[in-house]
Amino acid sequence: MPRKLGITDEDMIKMYKSNMSKSNMSFKEMTTITGLSDRAIRNVMYKHGVKMNREPSSGQPRKHKVNENFFKTWSHEMTWVLGIFVTDGHISQHTHTIYFSQKDERILRLIAKYMEADYVLAPTGPTKKTPTLIINSKEIKNDLAKLGIHTKKSLNVPFPEVPDEYLPSFIRGVIDGDGWVQPKGYVMNITTGSLLFAEGLFKVFKKWKLRTEITTEISQAGNTIYRTWVKGKIRIT
Structure with missing residues (x-):
């Protein structure tokens, strides 16, 4: 027009x-x-x-406010939230809505703060007890798509092309979203259903000269689960 x-x-x-x-x-x-x-x-x-x-x-x-430009510009806050969303977020197929699910509401409140969003949680019930932050925005959904993140992302999400400057914040978000850290010792792993994402993590940890490996197992649904590990506090020289 x-x-x-x-x-x-x-x-x-x-x-x-x-x-x-x-x-x-x-x-x-x-x-x-x-x-x-x-x-x-x-x-x-x-x-x-x-x-x-x-x-x-x-x-x-x-109805509910949000900074619709949030995923347009790289920053440490943006990449941390992106890391959480890649591992533990969900995009609606039928509406312009994204969701963050976390047992720790402190993380959800921080996400809402960074995104300048109203703190709106989905209703809970007998089968849905995990707190879930709701964000409604067609623009944000489109921006996530530009980063390669679409609906039904769990099995094929790619590792986003994050600038090196912000990779540590992104990895921290990934760990906060779906990572496991051994309470005692120096072992950590990140679980994903996407081989592309697991390989991206592996390359980053190798670049940082950390001891890393990928292991696999089959889920109850018959899908392959990938775990990218970091073991030991001493770097490979």
């Missing part, structure tokens, strides 16, 4: 800010004035760092 002649980014930002307090103003109404689609208008706001308090797709107030 072409932008109407004479409409600049600055014009749209002024238009949006001047109408943020008016409950009847929506992105859809702005499309009539600017000639751009809802998504194009939203991208203009993202480009200029304009904080939005309306639901991008409909212009209605967002």
